[in-house]
Amino acid sequence: MNIQNLVIASHNAGKVKEIAALLAPFGFKVQSASELGIIEPEETGVTFAQNAVLKAEHCREACGFAALADDSGLAVSALGGAPGIYSARWAGPDQDFNLAMARIEQELTAKGAKTPQDRSARFICALALALPGEKTRVFEGRVDGSFVWPPRGGAGFGYDPVFQPLGFDETFGQMDQGVKHAMSHRADAFEKLLKEKPWE
Numbered sequence: 001m002n003i004q005n006l007v008i009a010s011h012n013a014g015k016v017k018e019i020a021a022l023l024a025p026f027g028f029k030v031q032s033a034s035e036l037g038i039i040e041p042e043e044t045g046v047t048f049a050q051n052a053v054l055k056a057e058h059c060r061e062a063c064g065f066a067a068l069a070d071d072s073g074l075a076v077s078a079l080g081g082a083p084g085i086y087s088a089r090w091a092g093p094d095q096d097f098n099l100a101m102a103r104i105e106q107e108l109t110a111k112g113a114k115t116p117q118d119r120s121a122r123f124i125c126a127l128a129l130a131l132p133g134e135k136t137r138v139f140e141g142r143v144d145g146s147f148v149w150p151p152r153g154g155a156g157f158g159y160d161p162v163f164q165p166l167g168f169d170e171t172f173g174q175m176d177q178g179v180k181h182a183m184s185h186r187a188d189a190f191e192k193l194l195k196e197k198p199w200e
Helices: 013-026 048-063 097-110 177-183 185-196
Strands: 005-008 029-032 066-076 120-130 137-147 163-165
Touching: 005 013, 005 048, 013 029, 013 066, 013 177, 013 185, 048 066, 048 120, 048 137, 066 097, 066 185, 097 137, 120 185, 137 185, 177 185
Parallel strands: 005 029, 005 066
Antiparallel strands: 066 120, 120 137, 137 163
16 A cells, blocks of 8 residues: 555654654655644553554544554553553643653652662553554564663653663763664664555
């Protein structure tokens, strides 16, 4: 199936920018759900994959175009995988990620988690591609690392300043964004998507 128009089912400007950059080589006409005035659905799934499918299919039905949705977040091992699918909700209605990052630090401190091993974390991404008339496909990616405090770096968005990937001395908020994009959870999921190219 050859598609030209692709809608990114998100109102998160940072996420839209990152996904659009990954899609740039493929010549799609990319728009976001916010540009089209599509209201985000309530995320009622219990996994990243379920929420990604929900958002992609809602967007596809609303506009009639192929839709790509991302559901992603930070999972901290010592917190039982929290904030996980609630990563954005921990930031509150104003999307204050400084508040969310401070909450994680408080909860880890309360548990006595001090070492990188105690503070192991991973970013997880589920990409759902909803093509008109076809079954929605899901591709999942992850990157492992640790939660660091205090936040470092002003690049990226969300929890990037407190996530230090394994094998690196910088957080996602400090590193060159080209480097981050090449090895992030989103890039991992995209690599799996691009191997199959289900739109062809």
